[in-house]
Amino acid sequence: MSEQPLITLQNVGKTFGPVTVINDVTVSVYAGQVQVLLGENGAGKSTLIKMMAGVYQPDSGHIVIDGKTVILSTTRAAEEHGIATIHQELNLVPTMSIAENVMLGRLPTKYGLVDRRALRERARAALALIDLEIDVDTLVGELGIAQQQLIEIAKALSINARILILDEPTAALTVHETEKLFTVMADLRRSGVGMLFISHHLDEIAEIGDTVTVLRDGEFIAEVPASTPEDELVTLMVGRSIADKFPRITGEVGPATEVLRVESLSSHGKFSDITFTVMAGEVLGIAGLVGAGRTELIRAIAGVDHYSSGSVEVRGRALRGGDIAAAIAAGIGHVPEDRKELGLVLDASVNDNLGYATLASTARFGLVDFAGQRSRAAEMAKKLRIRMHSIDQPIGALSGGNQQKAVFGRWIIAASTVVLLDEPTRGVDVGAKVEIYELMNAVTAAGGAIVMVSSELPEILGMSDRILVMRDGRLAGELSSADATQDAVMTLAASDVDDTNERN
Ligand SMILES: Nc1ncnc2c1ncn2[C@@H]1O[C@H](COP(=O)(O)OP(=O)(O)OP(=O)(O)O)[C@@H](O)[C@H]1O
Numbered sequence: 001m002s003e004q005p006l007i008t009l010q011n012v013g014k015t016f017g018p019v020t021v022i023n024d025v026t027v028s029v030y031a032g033q034v035q036v037l038l039g040e041n042g043a044g045k046s047t048l049i050k051m052m053a054g055v056y057q058p059d060s061g062h063i064v065i066d067g068k069t070v071i072l073s074t075t076r077a078a079e080e081h082g083i084a085t086i087h088q089e090l091n092l093v094p095t096m097s098i099a100e101n102v103m104l105g106r107l108p109t110k111y112g113l114v115d116r117r118a119l120r121e122r123a124r125a126a127l128a129l130i131d132l133e134i135d136v137d138t139l140v141g142e143l144g145i146a147q148q149q150l151i152e153i154a155k156a157l158s159i160n161a162r163i164l165i166l167d168e169p170t171a172a173l174t175v176h177e178t179e180k181l182f183t184v185m186a187d188l189r190r191s192g193v194g195m196l197f198i199s200h201h202l203d204e205i206a207e208i209g210d211t212v213t214v215l216r217d218g219e220f221i222a223e224v225p226a227s228t229p230e231d232e233l234v235t236l237m238v239g240r241s242i243a244d245k246f247p248r249i250t251g252e253v254g255p256a257t258e259v260l261r262v263e264s265l266s267s268h269g270k271f272s273d274i275t276f277t278v279m280a281g282e283v284l285g286i287a288g289l290v291g292a293g294r295t296e297l298i299r300a301i302a303g304v305d306h307y308s309s310g311s312v313e314v315r316g317r318a319l320r321g322g323d324i325a326a327a328i329a330a331g332i333g334h335v336p337e338d339r340k341e342l343g344l345v346l347d348a349s350v351n352d353n354l355g356y357a358t359l360a361s362t363a364r365f366g367l368v369d370f371a372g373q374r375s376r377a378a379e380m381a382k383k384l385r386i387r388m389h390s391i392d393q394p395i396g397a398l399s400g401g402n403q404q405k406a407v408f409g410r411w412i413i414a415a416s417t418v419v420l421l422d423e424p425t426r427g428v429d430v431g432a433k434v435e436i437y438e439l440m441n442a443v444t445a446a447g448g449a450i451v452m453v454s455s456e457l458p459e460i461l462g463m464s465d466r467i468l469v470m471r472d473g474r475l476a477g478e479l480s481s482a483d484a485t486q487d488a489v490m491t492l493a494a495s496d497v498d499d500t501n502e503r504n
C-alpha cells in the first residue's frame with residue numbers, strides 16, 4: 001500500500017432537501033487496496049460512492065485525488081480520473097445488445113460509422129475478463145438479473161480504471177460467479193487498482209477486503225480490518241448484536257390443509273412437469289442454480305406468465321395462467337426477483353406502493369379505504385424499519401434495500417394465503433433480514449404458506465421446512481429440513497441430467 005491515497009472523500013456531507021444523508025464522513029481508497037463500506041440499508045453507502053462517481057457533489061467537505069482537490073461535476077469527469085463504477089441499480093439498456101451496452105459511450109467507429117466487428121470483438125474481450133460466454137448480439141432485456149449484473153461488471157472492468165467502485169455487485173450472483181469476480185478483483189489488486197466494495201454478505205468481507213469503514217445513519221462509526229469477526233461487524237453496523245440469524249418457528253396451525261397444488265406444470269423451454277403441494281403453515285424452499293427455471297416457475301404460479309400445460313390450484317380453486325388479478329384475488333402474493341420490472345412503481349409514494357395489492361380488497365361499499373390503508377402502510381414500514389423521510393416520499397428515493405423491504409411488506413399487508421418469494425432478501429442488511437424472516441413466521445403462524453426461491457443456501461437451509469431442488473427445468477429432488485445440508489442440495493442442483501427426456 002502506498003502512502004498517498006488514490007482518492008479521499010474528506011469530511012463530506014450531503015443533504016436532500018431537509019434530510020441529512022451523509023454527515024462529515026472521511027474515507028480513502030489506496031492503490032492495491034479493497035476498502036469495504038459497511039452499513040445498514042439506508043446508512044448512506046450508495047450516496048457516498050455516488051460522490052466519488054460524479055453523480056452527486058458533496059454539499060460540504062471536498063474530494064482529493066492524488067493529493068489534489070478536485071471537483072467531479074459529472075460522471076464523465078470521474079471517468080477521466082480513472083474511476084469506474086458498478087452501481088447498485090443496473091444501468092443497462094434492455095433494447096440494446098450486450099455488445100452495445102458494454103461499449104456504450106465508447107462505440108468504435110470506422111469511416112464515421114459504428115465498426116460492428118470491432119464492437120463485437122471488444123465486447124467479447126470484456127466478457128472474457130470474467131469468463132462469461134454469451135453471444136454478444138443477445139439483447140440485454142432477454143437476460144436474467146444475474147447475467148445483467150455480470151454484463152455491468154464486464155463493462156466497468158473493460159474501462160481499465162485505477163479506482164473501481166462496486167456497489168453490491170454480488171447481490172444477484174451465485175457463489176460460483178462471486179468467486180469469479182473475486183479472482184478478477186485479486187488480480188486488479190496486484191496490479192495496483194484501488195477498489196471500494198459494498199456488500200451485505202458479511203462472509204465476503206474477510207475474503208476480499210482489506211479494511212472496512214462502517215457507516216450508521218450517514219455518520220462514520222469506525223474503520224477496522226476486514227478480518228474483524230462478523231458479529232463484531234454486525235454490532236458496529238446495527239448498534240446491537242444479532243443472536244439468531246434464522247429464527248424459523250414452526251408450530252401447529254390446526255388440521256393439515258393444502259393451500260397450493262401445482263400439478264404437472266410445464267412451460268415450453270422453461271420448465272417441465274413440476275408437481276408439488278404446499279400446506280398451510282409451511283415454508284417451502286426452492287433451490288437450484290441460476291437458469292434452473294425457478295423464477296419462471298414462480299412467475300407462472302403468480303399469473304405473470306402463461307404456462308403450456310398442467311394446473312395451479314389455490315385452496316382447491318384452479319388458476320388460469322397469465323392472470324395476475326385472479327392470482328391476487330385467490331390469495332397469491334408475489335415478491336419478484338426484479339423489483340424494478342415488476343415490483344414497484346418508482347415515482348409513486350411508499351404508501352401507494354405498500355397498498356397496491358390491498359386497496360381493492362379492503363374497499364367497502366365501493367369506496368376505497370385510504371385512511372385504513374395509510375395506517376396499515378405506516379405500521380408495516382415501522383415493522384420492517386423502512387428508512388424514509390416520509391411515507392409520501394417517492395419510493396424511488398429510498399435506498400435499494402429499503403425498496404426491497406417495501407415489496408415484501410406489500411404482500412404481508414395484503415394477507416396473502418400463499419406468498420411467493422423470489423430472492424426476498426437480496427440487498428437487505430443483516431438486521432432487516434431477520435425482520436423479514438420473522439414476518440415469514442407470522443404468515444405461516446396465521447395459516448398462510450410461503451414458497452421461497454433463494455440462491456442463498458444458508459437462507460434456504462435456515463428457513464425452509466422442506467426443500468425442492470430444481471435442475472434444468474425439472475424437479476431434481478426433495479429434502480426435508482432434517483436431511484438438508486449444503487452438500488445435499490448442491491449435489492441435486494448440479495449433477496448431470498440423468499434422463500434423456502427433452503424439455504417439452
Ligand atoms: N435522491 C434522493 N432523494 C432523497 N433521499 C435520498 C435520495 N437518495 C438517497 N436518499 C436517502 O438517503 C439515505 C441513504 O441512502 P443510500 O442509498 O445511500 O443507502 P445505502 O446505504 O446505499 O442503503 P442500501 O444498503 O439499502 O443500498 C436513505 O435514507 C435514502 O432514502
Ligand SMILES: [Mg+2]
Nearest residue numbers: 046088399400
Ligand atoms: Mg445502496
